[in-house]
Amino acid sequence: MFLEWNVRTLQWYADAEEYTGFFRALAAEIAPSIAGVQSLCDLGCGPALFDFEIAPLVRSVECADTSEAALAFVEKRARALGLHNIFPVLADCEYPSGRWDVAFMSFFGSRHLDRYLPLCKKLIAVVSQSSDAALFPEKDRGYVRNTAQNTAKYLDLRGIAYKLVWKRQEFGQPFSSLEEARGYVKLYAPRVCAEEAELFLKQRIVKTGSTAFPWYFPRKKTVGIFFINGGLK
Incomplete structure (x- = not known):
């Protein structure tokens, strides 16, 4: 999904991580390959949820983004x-x-991905492949998402060697109330009428039994993790 980072969208993303542990699991998968690394840069970091998990293993972590709101979130959370x-x-x-x-x-x-290889000794890229359910009405999606399969084809055509690891993990969206869930759908599907949004909500939302997040859009997400040697020595 396309995200414009602000206080609300950053909190939703953080709530999703708190509830599902998606980036915690991702960091556990990647950690053995970066043991002893001195410097890591997360390019297009957003709220940098992976970086908080991996930081204890790395001397220095740069979190780079164009969003001042996201970077303020990162700085506050790091402190x-x-x-x-x-x-x-x-x-x-x-x-x-x-x-x-x-x-x-x-x-x-x-x-x-090849544009980044001269800048690093190793490139690690997490690329979406598929999800078993949508977090908002898909007809409102305004762009064509790249896939891990397309990324593999791109690298193959250029003769760039890589290791690809597939991972499937729960990464849905929790909510503290039904009203919050309605606000989420409205924000990410602004052109969907109220009746369609309510039908989507009724079909997708489940009760969790959690005090903090009693409502949830379940979703399992499949990603490809690319490990590529960079050009630096």
Whole structure:
């Protein structure tokens, strides 16, 4: 989904991580491949939820994004967690500059991964493949999402070697109330009429039994994790 980061969308994303542990599981999958790494840059980091999980294993983590709201969220959360090796950086990651042991990307930049290879010793990219359910009415989606399969074809055509690991993990959206769920659908599907939005809500939402998040849009998400050697030595 296309996200414009603001206080509300950042909190929803953080709530999804708290409830499902998606990025925690992702970090556990990736951790063995970055043991002993000195520097990592998360390009297009958004709220950098992966970085908070991986930071204890890395000396320095740069979190780069064009969104000042996202970077403010990152800085505040890093302070709250006592993580002093996370550094928010305001930068256009479509045209990055810098040198790192690891360049990391999740749901960003996967159409042209080769442009990032000269900047790092290793590139790790998480690319969506499929989800078993939608978080908002799909007819309102305004863009064509890239897929892990297309990324693999792109790399194959250019003769770029990679390791690809598939992972399937719960990553839906929890809510504190039905009204919050209605606000979520309205924000991400603004052109859907009230009747359609209510029908979507009725068909998709489930009760959880959780005090903090009693309502939930369940969704299992399949991603491909690409491990590629970069050009730096």
